[in-house]
Amino acid sequence: MPPPAPGDREARRKDVSEAVWTVLADKGFGGLTLRAVAAAMNVSTGMLMHYFPTKRALIAHALDLLEVRTAERPRRARPAEGLPAVRAMVLDILPLTPQDTARNRIWVSSWDIALADEELASEQAGRYARLRASIRPHFEAAGRLAQLADERADAEQLAATAVAFTHGLVVQALFDPGRFPKEVQVAMVDEFLGSLGVR
Structure with missing residues (x-):
C-alpha cells in the first residue's frame, strides 16, 4: 500500500x-x-x-x-496570587474526578516504559521540569506577599517539593481510592500548604 x-x-x-x-x-x-x-x-x-x-x-x-x-483540560480559576494559586494548580493535577483519575492512570502507566528508554526518560524529565517551572512563579509571589513561614525559602525547591508531594498523593489515591477519596486529598493539600504558610 x-x-x-x-x-x-x-x-x-x-x-x-x-x-x-x-x-x-x-x-x-x-x-x-x-x-x-x-x-x-x-x-x-x-x-x-x-x-x-x-x-x-x-x-x-x-x-x-x-x-x-493534560494542558488542554479544564482548569480551576487562579483565585489569587501566591499559595492560593499553588493550591488550584495542585488540585488540577490530582485524581478528584473520573476524568482526572483516567488521565492520571495513563500517566502512571507511562512511567515504566519511559524509564526503560533513555531518550523517552529525558523527555519525561523535561515535562516534569516544565511543571515545576509553571508552579515556581506562584511560590515567588507567595514570598513577595509574605505568605510563607520561611521568608528565605527557595521558590524552586518549594516547587519541586510541591510536585513531589502531589505525585505521591496521585499514586496513593490511584491504588487506594477508598483511603484517599476526594475530600481526603483536598484536606491533605490544605495541610501541606498550611505547613508552608504563615501561621
Whole structure:
C-alpha cells in the first residue's frame, strides 16, 4: 500500500491521535500497540505504520499527546496570587474526578516504559521540569506577599517539593481510592500548604 499523500496524512492525523487516546484510556501504555491502535481505527497495521514505523514512535507520540491533553483540560480559576494559586494548580493535577483519575492512570502507566528508554526518560524529565517551572512563579509571589513561614525559602525547591508531594498523593489515591477519596486529598493539600504558610 502506498504511503498517504501529504494532505491525506494531515487529515488522518487527528483520527490517529483519537485512536491512540482511546487505547490509552482503555488499556494504558501497557496495552498500547500498533495492532490495538489499528483495530481502534478499523485499519490495517500496515497503514498505521506509515505514521508510526515502530512501536517506539507510537509511544513517543502518545506521550506528546498525553501532555497536550493534560494542558488542554479544564482548569480551576487562579483565585489569587501566591499559595492560593499553588493550591488550584495542585488540585488540577490530582485524581478528584473520573476524568482526572483516567488521565492520571495513563500517566502512571507511562512511567515504566519511559524509564526503560533513555531518550523517552529525558523527555519525561523535561515535562516534569516544565511543571515545576509553571508552579515556581506562584511560590515567588507567595514570598513577595509574605505568605510563607520561611521568608528565605527557595521558590524552586518549594516547587519541586510541591510536585513531589502531589505525585505521591496521585499514586496513593490511584491504588487506594477508598483511603484517599476526594475530600481526603483536598484536606491533605490544605495541610501541606498550611505547613508552608504563615501561621
